[in-house]
Amino acid sequence: MEIITAILAGILFATAIYNMLQKQLLRIVIGTALLSHGAHIFIFTMGRLKTGQPPILIDGIESYTDPLPQALILTSIVISFGVTSLLLVLAYRSTQENGTDNMEQLRGNENE
């Protein structure tokens, strides 16, 4: 099970990075969203995948699910959700103001 999710995380990372290297702004935004999904699945995998075990630590219980990765992912999901929505608004506004969503044209050298 761990192997499958690890490969899935890898595919998500690869797709994300491919998208982030594009010139179109919307593709980059999608890339960042995929990147955060990849990271979350990865954290999940790193906590070992077990089903049907209680998330508690008492003497006498041999096998238990680690509750910490869930807490970490939850925090991370909230953060990346917020950042992605901000990024979408910013990308929209920037496209409107600058008249382009092509990163090649958003370079801007007039300040040098």
Add this chain to the structure above:
Amino acid sequence: MSNLAILPIIIPLIAAIVLIFFNKRVHISRVLAKLFSIISLGTAGYITWYVLEHGSVILETGDWIAPYGIVLVMDGLAAILVLTTNVITTACAFYAPHAGLERRERFYFYPFFFFLITGVSGAFITGDLFNLFVFFEVLLMASYGLIVLGGEKVQLRESLKYLLINLFSSMLFVTTVAFLYAVVGTVNMAQIAERVQEVEQQGIITTIGILLFFVFATKAALFPLYYWLPKSYIVPNPVISALFGALLTKVGIYSILRVFSLIFVHRTDLTHEMFIWIAGLSMIFGVIGALSTSNIKLIIAYNIIPAIGFILLGIGVLNDSGISGSIYYLVNDMIIKTALFLLVGIISYVAGTSDLRKMGGLIHYYPSLGWLLFLSAAVLAGLPPFSGFIGKLLLLKGAFEQGEIAIVIIGLLTSLLILYSIVKIFINGFWGDKETMGNIEKKPIKGLLTPVFALLALAVLLGVGAELFYPSIESIAAYLLDPEIYIDSVLKE
């Protein structure tokens, strides 16, 4: 007394929330912002005194015993950095009303300002690696708000890149924490440090360490990951640039200092040796950038990079004088960078341009501004007896003790070029005939100069009164070099 540790996070947070309600009443906001920053400064001062006198204050949040809950560790290093942060933000709070923020003050400038301080203080204090990520996000969110405030064309363009690079490095941070969690099974920094020694495959630990270094190096703008910094730092208002230049990159370098003096200290021949070279390259490339441009804001923004390089050098050599030099230089640089950003803000305000080629003869109109700039150039470049000198002396002494002669020479040459890059502003902007820029109208700058003057006075005091501060810095360095003290104080074994 352990609740003391959380006060530098709580006070700015309350200030930010209160100020949201007064966003349309600029006058009340200004008074409240000054008041809150002074309260926060006073608290930070008391905490620093308490910590240096009685040792670290550790708060186990929610009464969860370490390592199960999140711990806040207010040790000497965290305390002096929190104090310096509060000094800077107080100066900025007094500068902001005169800074020409106009409508921005009504559009939640002050709440963002205090959220930023919340994040920065939190990142300094926390003793938990994942919590560090969370506080990074808090300060980054506030900085996204600040950098785009005003919504100009160029701001939107640059803030987009700023956001993307930070988002990417944050995700890399989370992934690295996951790796580390898989290997050592904890995110509490003290426990990580304890368990890292027992891991059989030291290779994976070193890999994780280097990954983590890349994350922090992106935030701290080290070579070769500094390319995003200069342009995005010059687009917002000077007071915001000052906050960014003084605090954000310093949080990154602080994290490197913390992590690589506490956790990843077992393969120093690999990691720390690499730091020394990255430090040297950062110095060279940063100062070349500063010399290549005639935009005064860009000159100061590029000067952040060699400063970070100097601090990294101390971490790389990892001995007594190196680490004390890093801490001294860190504090000095936070203060002097704020002063410089605020100064070039004033210069571009009075000259109406930030292009050096269009300036000249300002000394006839604003003599005090010119001499303050000259003084800050001396402090930044590290001329004796100013504070930059003490920091650099310790750093280079540390490098010399390790036999890294090449880096000492690079450091000395870079200092000279840094001095030249700032003096260039002085020569081109202030010297020359009175009529170079036509007949300019004299603008009132007293309100803007006072906070800068206070910061510079403090920077000079740090240098002249080094005898007074050095013993505390030295004891903090000794504390950092012995990770066992940190581990024992957190885990109480």
